[in-house]
Amino acid sequence: MSELLLVSIMIGAIQSGTPLLYATLSETIGERVGIINLGLEGIMLIGAVVGFVITVLTGNAALGVVAAALAGALFNMIFAFLVITRRANQLACGLALMFCGVGLSALIGAPFIGRQIEGLNAIKIPVFSDLPFFGRAFFQHDILVYLAIPTAVVIWWFLFKTRWGLSLRAVGENPTAAFAAGKNPYLLQYQVLFISGLLGGIAGAHLSLALAHNWAEWMTAGRGFFAVALVIFAKWHPLRAIAGALLFGGAISLQLQMQARGVPVSSFILDMLPYVLSLTVLVIWGRTSRSAVPGSLGRVFQGTE
Amino acid sequence: MKINPAPLLSFRGITKSFPAVLANDHIDLDIYGGEIHALLGENGAGKSTLMKILYGFYQADGGSILVNGQPVQIRSPHDARGQRIGMVFQDFILIPALTVAENIALFLSDLPFILDNDAIVSRIENISERYSLQVKPEAPVWQLSVGERQKVELLKLLLADARILILDEPTRSLAPHEVIGLFQVLANLRRDGYAVVVITHKMKEVLECADRITVMRRGKIASTLLGAEATENTLVSLMFGKAVAESPQRRGESPPEEGIPFLELKGVSTQPEGTGIGLKEINLTVRPGEIVGVAGVSGNGQRELGDVVLSIEKCARGTKYLGGQDATRWSVAQVRNSGTAFIPEDPLGMAAFPWLSVQENMAMSDVSRYARHGGLSMDWEAVRTDLQASLKRLGFQIPPFYVPLGILSGGNIQRMILAREMAHNPRLIIAFYPTRGLDVQSAVAAREVLLASRDAGAAILLISEDLEELFSLSDRLAVMLRGEIVATSAPRDITVQEIGYLMTGSKGEGAERG
Numbered sequence: 045m046s047e048l049l050l051v052s053i054m055i056g057a058i059q060s061g062t063p064l065l066y067a068t069l070s071e072t073i074g075e076r077v078g079i080i081n082l083g084l085e086g087i088m089l090i091g092a093v094v095g096f097v098i099t100v101l102t103g104n105a106a107l108g109v110v111a112a113a114l115a116g117a118l119f120n121m122i123f124a125f126l127v128i129t130r131r132a133n134q135l136a137c138g139l140a141l142m143f144c145g146v147g148l149s150a151l152i153g154a155p156f157i158g159r160q161i162e163g164l165n166a167i168k169i170p171v172f173s174d175l176p177f178f179g180r181a182f183f184q185h186d187i188l189v190y191l192a193i194p195t196a197v198v199i200w201w202f203l204f205k206t207r208w209g210l211s212l213r214a215v216g217e218n219p220t221a222a223f224a225a226g227k228n229p230y231l232l233q234y235q236v237l238f239i240s241g242l243l244g245g246i247a248g249a250h251l252s253l254a255l256a257h258n259w260a261e262w263m264t265a266g267r268g269f270f271a272v273a274l275v276i277f278a279k280w281h282p283l284r285a286i287a288g289a290l291l292f293g294g295a296i297s298l299q300l301q302m303q304a305r306g307v308p309v310s311s312f313i314l315d316m317l318p319y320v321l322s323l324t325v326l327v328i329w330g331r332t333s334r335s336a337v338p339g340s341l342g343r344v345f346q347g348t349e
Numbered sequence: 350m351k352i353n354p355a356p357l358l359s360f361r362g363i364t365k366s367f368p369a370v371l372a373n374d375h376i377d378l379d380i381y382g383g384e385i386h387a388l389l390g391e392n393g394a395g396k397s398t399l400m401k402i403l404y405g406f407y408q409a410d411g412g413s414i415l416v417n418g419q420p421v422q423i424r425s426p427h428d429a430r431g432q433r434i435g436m437v438f439q440d441f442i443l444i445p446a447l448t449v450a451e452n453i454a455l456f457l458s459d460l461p462f463i464l465d466n467d468a469i470v471s472r473i474e475n476i477s478e479r480y481s482l483q484v485k486p487e488a489p490v491w492q493l494s495v496g497e498r499q500k501v502e503l504l505k506l507l508l509a510d511a512r513i514l515i516l517d518e519p520t521r522s523l524a525p526h527e528v529i530g531l532f533q534v535l536a537n538l539r540r541d542g543y544a545v546v547v548i549t550h551k552m553k554e555v556l557e558c559a560d561r562i563t564v565m566r567r568g569k570i571a572s573t574l575l576g577a578e579a580t581e582n583t584l585v586s587l588m589f590g591k592a593v594a595e596s597p598q599r600r601g602e603s604p605p606e607e608g609i610p611f612l613e614l615k616g617v618s619t620q621p622e623g624t625g626i627g628l629k630e631i632n633l634t635v636r637p638g639e640i641v642g643v644a645g646v647s648g649n650g651q652r653e654l655g656d657v658v659l660s661i662e663k664c665a666r667g668t669k670y671l672g673g674q675d676a677t678r679w680s681v682a683q684v685r686n687s688g689t690a691f692i693p694e695d696p697l698g699m700a701a702f703p704w705l706s707v708q709e710n711m712a713m714s715d716v717s718r719y720a721r722h723g724g725l726s727m728d729w730e731a732v733r734t735d736l737q738a739s740l741k742r743l744g745f746q747i748p749p750f751y752v753p754l755g756i757l758s759g760g761n762i763q764r765m766i767l768a769r770e771m772a773h774n775p776r777l778i779i780a781f782y783p784t785r786g787l788d789v790q791s792a793v794a795a796r797e798v799l800l801a802s803r804d805a806g807a808a809i810l811l812i813s814e815d816l817e818e819l820f821s822l823s824d825r826l827a828v829m830l831r832g833e834i835v836a837t838s839a840p841r842d843i844t845v846q847e848i849g850y851l852m853t854g855s856k857g858e859g860a861e862r863g
Contacts, residue, residue, distance in 0.1 A: 207460050214455050221442035225456045226427040
């Protein structure tokens with residue numbers, strides 16, 4: 045019984061952690077280039093609904109994932125235009141984007157509420173999936189789960205080993221210096237926010253296509269904001285984000301398991317669990333992480349004249 | 350000195366205006382390879398603007414730039430680098446969180462997409478050896494001293510193949526022996542045919558290092574002369590167009606009275622905040638009628654020292670006395686009410702409110718003094734009278750009182766802050782770089798005010814990077830390094846060179862060159 049519980053919490057942690065990881069990576073690269081995007085929740089919702097609708101209409105979940113990623117990226121371009129070209133306040137635009145995403149996704153998804161889809165199915169890895177405990181916990185997941193950690197590694201590699209990543213980090217630290225070094229901060233920020241939108245869309249698609257297999261209004265339930273907290277927890281590092289996403293995924297999974305098993309605690313308190321965890325993280329990390337914050341996070345590059 | 354026959358770079362009729370000021374007025378200037386060309390002028394003469402146009406930060410309203418005789422369009426720093434022009438800015442624009450190698454790699458456009466760290470490091474070491482610009486490539490930039498950061502900036506430009514190097518105020522915040530090292534590096538560059546443009550307002554250094562000197566005044570070129578022919582007098586008259594008031598002389602050698610010190614710090618330490626530095630066991634006294642000068646390279650605890658005195662930062666250990674009373678736990682308001690004036694390092698950031706009017710700014714430091722009807726109204730007439738009187742006493746011009754302070758020039762803002770802080774005959778004055786950004790005339794006036802206040806019995810803590818200013822004003826000098834006071838001395842018992850070594854913590858290497 046307890047082994048079964050452990051396996052189901054583990055599976056839950058990985059399943060719930062996957063969209064969190066994609067979302068955290070999305071936010072991480074955005075913040076590395078100096079842009080704090082509170083609209084991530086909205087991007088995930090757009091990704092979730094577009095992925096779901098396309099999958100229903102075409103019956104092809106892979107196409108759904110691609111559509112979700114592109115929809116997330118395009119939606120994020122609205123935010124990019126506001127904060128980069130129009131030099132608007134990032135926090136205000138982010139919140140506006142989030143509420144816009146909530147409304148727009150509800151509108152698009154309304155005719156599809158209640159539709160069940162097959163979505164993304166688990167792919168069993170031969171041999172490994174037959175292992176007693178580990179087989180079920182680690183080797184019977186959908187494709188997006190398997191790709192999550194490699195994605196984190198690829199982003200780490202781009203950030204720290206390539207010229208593009210160096211320029212990107214430089215813009216996040218000091219756009220004027222990057223400009224003086226001959227880089228184009230605006231272009232880099234647009235590029236990064238496009239990729240950030242792709243990742244946010246994929247995060248949403250995993251929720252609707254792999255976890256829920258249906259669409260519900262505001263199904264992200266604040267996961268976009270967890271991701272913002274997770275970026276701080278991970279100290280703006282893509283590899284540390286893996287551990288953070290698993291931890292938070294575990295908290296969500298634990299809460300669901302406890303509710304499913306009828307633990308005699310108010311369900312409202314259980315619902316709070318992941319959020320309390322994220323508050324705790326912010327309290328503990330709040331002051332110590334100062335050196336890791338990109339130097340110009342949240343500030344708008346004003347040009348030179 | 351060998352000058353190539355054709356200029357490497359020419360300005361023709363460059364004009365640039367900002368709202369209400371004509372920064373460059375039809376500038377014609379030729380720069381040759383193999384020369385160190387100094388661009389001299391007081392603040393606001395237009396030298397930085399001209400160079401920023403060259404580097405693509407600003408667009409000229411009119412005129413053209415020729416490189417090797419060919420007219421070129423420079424719309425961004427990227428274009429400038431394409432013309433092999435490089436610039437070292439006054440405030441270095443290195444990224445502290447990145448390493449030296451990363452900062453340099455950021456600047457090089459010929460690197461492969463996947464960075465090869467070892468190759469970059471060996472390229473850096475090659476060049477740094479040739480021009481004696483040693484730095485540790487793997488060190489994060491925030492660990493470097495100002496002198497080392499400057500070396501990184503120069504390395505960046507050299508590795509990026511620049512031929513025309515522009516240095517904006519390169520000797521600001523360098524210790525004297527570091528300045529000598531820099532001039533050595535510049536001489537090596539000249540030998541290899543680089544064109545070096547040094548923007549500065551320090552005449553002595555110009556005379557020491559430059560082959561040719563161009564003096565700018567109010568957006569125009571006053572004259573270009575050969576370094577060998579220039580004298581301090583000719584340069585001064587070119588810069589200002591009229592005789593300049595003499596710097597005030599230090600009062601006679603009267604020793605400070607042995608009264609109770611107005612400010613006394615005993616074993617004061619603070620917690621370092623962020624990337625800042627903590628004070629360690631500071632012992633310092635300032636008596637009425639004495640100026641104590643604090644020398645040091647910026648970022649070695651001077652700001653924290655001022656903050657502790659004002660109670661902006663708390664003492665972790667130690668005690669602070671003001672006027673003989675234990676003031677360790679006083680609030681900022683209590684400290685200020687005890688008669689403390691504060692002229693901060695960065696007036697716009699620390700002491701002024703750019704969108705409030707000049708008179709509102711004036712009232713802000715002492716709201717209760719001007720409040721009427723229990724704070725329901727303000728006595729603006731009194732504010733204006735006090736400000737006017739104070740400005741007059743300082744010999745400053747009186748600006749309109751209703752405009753937002755932020756639209757005044759940097760020098761004018763500094764004048765207003767000085768006037769405000771000196772208005773009520775303070776007993777203790779904490780002055781950070783009180784003459785930074787002021788033109789020579791106003792700086793002289795500000796120094797005279799400090800001396801007059803001292804003679805009237807005020808205790809003054811003067812924190813400055815300008816060693817000449819410290820030497821001419823201070824009764825005692827303290828040198829800060831990494832949050833500690835490493836030496837105290839009367840100015841007559843110590844030389845500028847010795848202070849320089851103390852400031853940088855070096856044990857006098859290169860002293861034979863100095």
